[in-house]
Amino acid sequence: MHNHYAANTRQHLRVWLKLLKTSGNIEAVLRERLKRECGTxxxxxxxxxxxxxxxxxxxxxxxxxxxxxxxxxxxxxxxxxxxxxxxxxxxxxxxxxxxxxxxxxxxxxxxxxxxxxxxxxIDNIMQPLNVEQSDTLMALLEQLTEPEVSP
Amino acid sequence: MHNHYAANTRQHLRVWLKLLKTSGNIEAVLRERLKRECGTxxxxxxxxxxxxxxxxxxxxxxxxxxxxxxxxxxxxxxxxxxxxxxxxxxxxxxxxxxxxxxxxxxxxxxxxxxxxxxxxxIDNIMQPLNVEQSDTLMALLEQLTEPEVSP
DNA sequence: ATATATTACTTTAGGCTTAAAGTAATATAT
DNA sequence: ATATATTACTTTAAGCCTAAAGTAATATAT
The missing domain is CATH 1.10.10.10 (Winged helix-like DNA-binding domain superfamily/Winged helix DNA-binding domain)
Structure with a gap:
């Protein structure tokens, strides 16, 4: 192992990086298509x-x-x-x-x-999630909506 | 209602906007703190x-x-x-x-x-999620990792 | 009425980002 | 050996983004 954070912190970092990466990937696809297909x-x-x-x-x-x-x-x-x-x-x-x-x-x-x-x-990108899964995802993201401010 | 997409499409759009907003909010907090507290x-x-x-x-x-x-x-x-x-x-x-x-x-x-x-x-921002929830979030995001390419 | 403050918007300086063009060095094909 | 292609990196042009300064118009306080 490369660091010495509590297991919880490591998991939190992993989830954040995944969230950032997923969101960034999708956004990159949208930017790319808007540019290539629509010139905007x-x-x-x-x-x-x-x-x-x-x-x-x-x-x-x-x-x-x-x-x-x-x-x-x-x-x-x-x-x-x-x-x-x-x-x-x-x-x-x-x-x-x-x-x-x-x-x-x-x-x-x-x-x-x-x-x-x-x-x-968007419809196509989100296709892998069924209704229940997207509800769950919404609910989980909801909990992160207002990030805590003080450490 | 303001549009006429299939219910599924509307849900997909909502989830994507939520994902984008959550990720953006957290990123904004990080940028802000890096700037104010660390000058970078x-x-x-x-x-x-x-x-x-x-x-x-x-x-x-x-x-x-x-x-x-x-x-x-x-x-x-x-x-x-x-x-x-x-x-x-x-x-x-x-x-x-x-x-x-x-x-x-x-x-x-x-x-x-x-x-x-x-x-x-990050640890603090992700605090609202317990271990099971963050595992679930990881798994759901995993399914969106490689966005479908063709409509 | 006049001075002060606020509001609506633009400009500027500086960093981030890309694609495309440019430079110089290295590798390859003949 | 020499011509060609590739590689490593930088520069440039243009858009996106912010904070801070600037401009002009409106609102407020006295």
Missing amino acids: TLPRFDVMAALDHHPAGLRMTELSEFLMVSNGNVTGIVNRLAEDGLVERTQDSQDRRAQMVCLSPKGNTEFQHLAKLHAQW | TLPRFDVMAALDHHPAGLRMTELSEFLMVSNGNVTGIVNRLAEDGLVERTQDSQDRRAQMVCLSPKGNTEFQHLAKLHAQW
């Missing part, structure tokens, strides 16, 4: 999905809160989506600092296509 | 951990294969670690293209400290 990226997909869930549009700050990423990050992604004509910005007439972002018709059409593919990919 | 980053930690596992050192290409990241990526991280005196590069006397990278004494001391903290953090 996961962050772009996430922004478009957020806008799809909010058909009336979102302000930049709402978008960054919804996606839990920084404000500046959203600025960059929305800029690039706008350059490609997939989202539209409209100035708020009440507040000249603010703007509303929503999917353009083109962006909406494209997202419906992406979302369908995305769901198929 | 997860990629730097990963490189140092790889070198700790290979005391004789690794070549740049071996390092990038071990970590499953690109060659150029490793160049950047190792550059910064070397600037901080945490790793050492030694030219291969047989092959003038190649070099050996290993932890410096300073890097080794620092990594032992980081590794101990890291293990404590």
